[in-house]
Amino acid sequence: MTSDKEYVLGTHDDEIARLGLQHRAWRPRALAAWQSAEIGPGQTVLDIGCGPGYASLDLAELVGPSGCIVALDKSERFLNALATMCRERGLTNITVDKADLDAGEFAEVFGDRAWIRWVLSFVKDPQGVLARVAAALKPGGLMVLHEYFDYATWRAAPRCPELDGFVKAVMASWRASGGEPDIALSVLGWLRALGFELQCLCPIIDIVDADHAKWAWLRAFIDVGRRRLVDLGYMTASRADSIWQAFTAFETEPGARMIAPGVLEIVASRLNVTTG
Secondary structure (H helix, E strand, O other): OOOHHHOOOOOOHHHHHHHHHHHHHHHHHHHHHHHHOOOOOOOEEEEEOOOOOHHHHHHHHHHOOOOEEEEEEOOHHHHHHHHHHHHHHOOOOEEEEEOOHHHOOOOOOOEEEEEEEOOOOOOOOHHHHHHHHHHOEEEEEEEEEEEEEEHHHOEEEOOOHHHHHHHHHHHHHHHHOOOOOOOHHHHHHHHHHOOEEEEEEEEEOOEEOOOOHHHHHHHHHHHHHHHHHHHOOOOOHHHHHHHHHHHHHHOOOOOOEEEOOEEEEEEEEEOOOOOO
């Protein structure tokens, strides 16, 4: 089993469960993006940084038995979870490939489409990773991305200073590990330099109440994330407890809302053959 330190947010059971909740909360947005990119039967789709593979399972249904999903991640634990779900569902059109994207590892495959969600924010060489994904796409292939462009838009209304402090600590931990929470601001220029043409560019900033699926997603991230920050030494246990107490008090306030971190949806087509 690989170390839990291979990923700044961890690969433990709580994180796998949280990622499932996250995918369910974002699934309507993902399906709409995939429809915009015309992902369908017979295609080969690269799921970059697939994690436990919740998106891979949905993509496998879209491409059907004549298509193929190539699911890439460096976490053996995540990939084992995906392989187990594939066996349980009898899916044979998902290829699981262990690859450290920062180390330049990549499957020898050419795809019709590539799906990237919250991957470039965490790798140490996002421009290089993007270039390698571009090189693995057929001419005319499409890349679909969901990446943060303003993580600090995550706010509470009414204000919750403890949540503000948590968000700052999360951003600092990502940057300390070599990532960049607002990576989408750089991605647009990189895509242009790689010979891509933008087909869709859409900011996503949701304002949600406690009954919304994205509230549950954000709540789970606070719960799991604060404990992860303690494990990594970015926060004391007492500070983590005070954040959770303040948040649980905030969410009982009538009319409480959260503004989610700003995400940029990008659909881009590969026009030119480039070298990375």
